[in-house]
Amino acid sequence: GAVVSQHPSWVICKSGTSVKIECRSLDFQATTMFWYRQFPKQSLMLMATSNEGSKATYEQGVEKDKFLINHASLTLSTLTVTSAHPEDSSFYICSARDTLAGVIEQFFGPGTRLTVL
């Protein structure tokens, strides 16, 4: 149990285009999901906290208009990188918390590698 999937696992796009990344909790409900960004050989940087049915909470320094987050259901959150540029190339990882279990443990997706040309 407690599986989180991400789609796509990797994507290459041209500069200026938008890319959507999906994060799904497959066997549990998650009112809260988290989006992280990881640069090579570095730790995870929290970008935003995604709450089902409400606006996401962004960390300081993260552009909310560039990284659009939608959490429309208890099992799906999406991150859209708008007008992507090469500096947005990174590994994006989501995580979800099993709300009904009432635990604080987060379950992580396998990540999405974004390369912007």
Added chain:
Amino acid sequence: GDSVTQMEGPVTLSEEAFLTINCTYTATGYPSLFWYVQYPGEGLQLLLKATKADDKGSNKGFEATYRKETTSFHLEKGSVQVSDSAVYFCALNSGYSTLTFGKGTMLLVSP
């Protein structure tokens, strides 16, 4: 605020050697502590956790003990394998908020 400090890597060991990766933390209250492992090109997997002082988390031969007096949660394994090569992250959670991660420690195990 909360913070986690890990020893810098890479840690390079021969197969069957003993492993210790140090982790210390600063937090308000009584956090839960975690070790996550990240294999190349993959997301994070929970390795083990401990939710209160003196708890010992263990999994796949790895273990770590929640030491409140030294604010530490060191990861140990008695005999590492090549397949243990990965990046290990220590993390804490002070409540129903997000995780605070250490910078990660790369482990390289050679045959």
